[in-house]
Amino acid sequence: MEVRITEIRQKNDHTMVRAENSLGGLWGVWHFGDAPEKGKFYMIELTFYDVGADAVRIIDSAAQGFSTDNDTDIFTAECESVDPDGLIYLRFAPDGLEMLDIGNTIKDIKAGDILQFSIPAERVGIYPY
Numbered sequence: 001m002e003v004r005i006t007e008i009r010q011k012n013d014h015t016m017v018r019a020e021n022s023l024g025g026l027w028g029v030w031h032f033g034d035a036p037e038k039g040k041f042y043m044i045e046l047t048f049y050d051v052g053a054d055a056v057r058i059i060d061s062a063a064q065g066f067s068t069d070n071d072t073d074i075f076t077a078e079c080e081s082v083d084p085d086g087l088i089y090l091r092f093a094p095d096g097l098e099m100l101d102i103g104n105t106i107k108d109i110k111a112g113d114i115l116q117f118s119i120p121a122e123r124v125g126i127y128p129y
Contacts, residue, residue, distance in 0.1 A: 001096035002043055005036045017126060019044065023065040023092055026073045028124035036128075046098045047125035048075075048117075053086070053102040056117045058109065064092050072118050079113045090115065 003019035008030075010016070015030040019042075028046065030036050059076070066075045077090035080097065088100045088109060100117075109115065 001045075001093060001098075002041055004041050005038055008036055008038055012122065014122065016121065018068070018070075019126060021093075023096070024067045026066045026068050026075075026124060027070060027121035028073070028126040029122060031125050031127045042128040043095075045127045045129065047127065048098075048100050048119055049123040049125065051100060051102060051117055051119055051123075053107055055119070056088075056100070056102060056107070056109070056115055058107075058113045059116045061114050061116075064114075066092070068121065071121055073121050073124055074116065074118045076114065076116045079109055079111055079115050081111050082109055088115070 003021045005017050006020050007018035016027055017030045017036050018025055018027050061076060064077045066073055077092045080089040080091045082088050086101060086103045090098045090100055
């Protein structure tokens with residue numbers, strides 16, 4: 001998924017970046033050897049750390065996206081598929097397919113559901129490629 005880096009800060013020995021695109025804005029930890037550049041566009045993948053099944057809700061909405069209050073990010077995406085071991089494939093946009101591992105407690109999540117969860121920004125990994 002393509003994003004533009006709009007802010008960069010250091011927090012707890014991590015490089016935190018604010019990434020934005022037409023879906024919204026989010027903060028996360030930059031995972032790459034080269035430092036990010038403010039204003040530059042990057043293709044990224046997201047990794048969500050330590051999100052339990054109880055944090056994921058099925059909602060009545062058609063809008064995918066993400067938002068942040070600078071400490072916590074909120075993600076809303078369509079479930080594209082669910083593996084029996086708890087790996088959920090989330091579709092944010094045509095170029096935005098991310099994975100969410102909630103363990104083997106899937107609840108009643110199925111393909112086509114709109115899912116929402118929030119997570120501290122320090123547990124969102126941003127991996128440029």
